[in-house]
Amino acid sequence: MKPFRIHRGRVAPLDRVNVDTDQIIPKQFLKRIERTGFGQFLFYDWRLGADGKKNADFVLDKPRYQGASILVAGKNFGCGSSREHAVWALADFGFRAVISSSFADIFANNSAKNGFLAVRLSEQEVAEVMRQSRENNDYQLTIDLELCEVRDDQGFRAKFTIDEFVRHCLLNGLDDIGLTLQHEAEIAAYEARHSVPSALFSSQP
Amino acid sequence: MAAKRTLFEKIWQGHLVAQPAGRSPILYIDLHLVHEVTSPQAFDGLRASGRKVRQPARTVATVDHNIPTEPRGTPITDAIAAKQIAALQNNCREFAIRLFDMDSPDQGIVHVIGPELGLTQPGMTIVCGDSHTSTHGAFGALAFGIGTSEVEHVLATQCLAQQTPKTMKIDVRGRLAEGVAAKDLALGVIGQIGTDGATGHVIEYAGEAVRGLSMEGRMTLCNMSIEAGARAGMVAPDETTVAYVKGKRFAPRGDEWERSVEVWRGLPTDEGASFDKVVEIDAAQLCPFVTWGTNPGMVAPVTGRVPEVRSLKEGDRRATELALQYMGLEPGNRIEDIGIDRVFIGSCTNSRLEDLRAAARVAKGHHVNAKVRAMVVPGSQRVKQAAEREGLHQIFLDAGFEWRESGCSMCLGMNPDILQPGERCASTSNRNFEGRQGRGGRTHLVSPMMAAAAAITGHFTDIRNWKFQ
Numbered sequence: 001m002k003p004f005r006i007h008r009g010r011v012a013p014l015d016r017v018n019v020d021t022d023q024i025i026p027k028q029f030l031k032r033i034e035r036t037g038f039g040q041f042l043f044y045d046w047r048l049g050a051d052g053k054k055n056a057d058f059v060l061d062k063p064r065y066q067g068a069s070i071l072v073a074g075k076n077f078g079c080g081s082s083r084e085h086a087v088w089a090l091a092d093f094g095f096r097a098v099i100s101s102s103f104a105d106i107f108a109n110n111s112a113k114n115g116f117l118a119v120r121l122s123e124q125e126v127a128e129v130m131r132q133s134r135e136n137n138d139y140q141l142t143i144d145l146e147l148c149e150v151r152d153d154q155g156f157r158a159k160f161t162i163d164e165f166v167r168h169c170l171l172n173g174l175d176d177i178g179l180t181l182q183h184e185a186e187i188a189a190y191e192a193r194h195s196v197p198s199a200l201f202s203s204q205p
Numbered sequence: 206m207a208a209k210r211t212l213f214e215k216i217w218q219g220h221l222v223a224q225p226a227g228r229s230p231i232l233y234i235d236l237h238l239v240h241e242v243t244s245p246q247a248f249d250g251l252r253a254s255g256r257k258v259r260q261p262a263r264t265v266a267t268v269d270h271n272i273p274t275e276p277r278g279t280p281i282t283d284a285i286a287a288k289q290i291a292a293l294q295n296n297c298r299e300f301a302i303r304l305f306d307m308d309s310p311d312q313g314i315v316h317v318i319g320p321e322l323g324l325t326q327p328g329m330t331i332v333c334g335d336s337h338t339s340t341h342g343a344f345g346a347l348a349f350g351i352g353t354s355e356v357e358h359v360l361a362t363q364c365l366a367q368q369t370p371k372t373m374k375i376d377v378r379g380r381l382a383e384g385v386a387a388k389d390l391a392l393g394v395i396g397q398i399g400t401d402g403a404t405g406h407v408i409e410y411a412g413e414a415v416r417g418l419s420m421e422g423r424m425t426l427c428n429m430s431i432e433a434g435a436r437a438g439m440v441a442p443d444e445t446t447v448a449y450v451k452g453k454r455f456a457p458r459g460d461e462w463e464r465s466v467e468v469w470r471g472l473p474t475d476e477g478a479s480f481d482k483v484v485e486i487d488a489a490q491l492c493p494f495v496t497w498g499t500n501p502g503m504v505a506p507v508t509g510r511v512p513e514v515r516s517l518k519e520g521d522r523r524a525t526e527l528a529l530q531y532m533g534l535e536p537g538n539r540i541e542d543i544g545i546d547r548v549f550i551g552s553c554t555n556s557r558l559e560d561l562r563a564a565a566r567v568a569k570g571h572h573v574n575a576k577v578r579a580m581v582v583p584g585s586q587r588v589k590q591a592a593e594r595e596g597l598h599q600i601f602l603d604a605g606f607e608w609r610e611s612g613c614s615m616c617l618g619m620n621p622d623i624l625q626p627g628e629r630c631a632s633t634s635n636r637n638f639e640g641r642q643g644r645g646g647r648t649h650l651v652s653p654m655m656a657a658a659a660a661i662t663g664h665f666t667d668i669r670n671w672k673f674q
Contacts, residue, residue, distance in 0.1 A: 008659060015523075016399075016524070016527070017520070017524050018400055018500050018524065020500070020636075020638045022617075022638040022639070022640060023635070023638065023639060023640075024639050025617055026640055026644070027641075028618075028619070030242050030270075030271075030284065030502075030619065031242070031271055031283070031286050031288075031289050031619065032245070033245035033246065033286040033288060033289055035246045035249075035353075043641045045639065050626060050644065050645065075401065076400060076401040076404070076434065079400060079401065079434065079500075080336065080431075080636060081335075081636075082241065082243065082334060082335055082336040082350040082351060082352055082616075083242075084243070084246075084352035084354060102401055102404060103405065104401070104434060105370075105404060105405060105434070105436050106336060106350055106351065106352060109351070109352060109355065110352035110354065110355075111354075113352065113354035113355070113605075114354070115539050119408075120262065123218045127566075138568045146484050147464040151611050163229070163368055164227060165227060165228040165229045165366070165368075166225070166229075166368075168228075175254075176358065176366055177254070177256070177357065177361050177362060179366070180226070180231055180358065180361075180362045180364050180366055181361070181362060182221045183225070183231055184223060185362075186222050186223045186231075187222055187223075187231075187233070187259075187362065187364060188365065190222045190233050191233075191260075191363075194233070194235075196224060196260065196262045196263060197325070197455070197461070198457075199454075199455040199456065199457065199458070200262045200263065201457060201619055
């Protein structure tokens, strides 16, 4: 996993609440069996008209937000389906982080597994970042996971909290499967005490 | 005296493998359900790192999300979908995982077959790469959805590193009135607490109305927990639970059964145990609900109206305006005046035998409105067979409904069952997000009875006034 320590980048505002993963990546693109190439389908129904042509009004396609790597959005971002394709699409499109006042649990978990940061700020702070990114061309933020801080060059500074273990994995780009397997002895001991129910073996295919 | 514990705490603590300092607790997973859409990248990950599936016997797979509901044997014309199904078949063969494939009499929606095969049992930890895994909590299991990286984690380790969730009790006082279904209770809860009202929490549903629900009803209720943002939803096991599990294909037998039941009886929350949050719901205030917007919290009584935007808080106003614009509705529209084009009876929320019985009871002796196309998609092959033995399919066919093969179908429209742009659908599924059932499609979530009634009248109709034939 790609480590996340300090990232500076352009901010794009998505001024909607409850952005669900069906919007982030619609279902017709979930049939691919790869982890890559989902960026082209990000926010597909909002970005492209029914005729397949780009909707020039959609925020991510406005020239001033080209190359944005930080998305700021309303509360409850990533709700709905567990599809990790949502994080893959955001990351593949070029985003490294999303800022919101709250995230759905599964989305937050999926983000952490992909070196992608879900930054939770207060509603007022999110509104301030949203305003700045709308009013100032090339509004940039620095997201500092070492200090758990978001800051800009104009004096905005906000602290955020994140689970300490998740932070540790992100900072170091750790594969948490490997970390769990360090507990092989404990897993084996647990399995010795809790055998697989016999019915699951009796009619193996 | 031992500390008083909730149902959740008993299961959580009983499955802790390790609690490393400064790290998330490591939880053992009893049952891992797998389907075609969220697993291929996880199996690729195993291969790339040279890992194996730790417990193939605790891993069970089926195909449900993208398969057609045409008669089985009809070739799959979507080449990418076919490739995804083939990938699951190959992965199950390579890693020796039990697969209920397209042609299996036990195939079905993963959250329908787990319970009906007796794989789902009280006290278990159950995960699946699907948010509606919360369904299995109806049995007093801790069941939650995970992403593909976590699917790989469970395949490799049979464990999951998880932050400890908070607990929430939803206490439903009183009984549900005639015509008010488990679906209406679920929609009522989400309408009250909001689509993020339970984020970070595991819900335990309690109270007289919940105790009175069948297992099917409890599954509908727990299924929708994720729509309130909950990590999981649970109902304490009782005699209803035990009676349901008994004799199922993978249920314990003989001495193992007796021992299991004894353990299950110790699972319910101890008297006096505390929750991080408690919500009370008055069952008398519940009625048949219809969603009018683009998330399941945007809901109104069937006798009500689409809300006036100006009456809302600033933050909610814009979301409501966008939702109404998408849905083609105006503030103040009467719900019963909303006409529909399509009806979908199915999904992991409402496609079990009891759901089909309820819908058939409404449909019997009536005919689907001339402008409506209505489809019934049983949740599994077993549900389909059982319904056919009772003649439910004939009632539906006589009334002009389509009777199809089992799968997720138009709940998420990954297969050819989708809405056309602008089409309005009364759906027994769980999500009314923009484009969920097809780009530009407009979804209204309702109970199976309400969906059947809407199919017949062509608009939303209060089931409490229905003339049953």
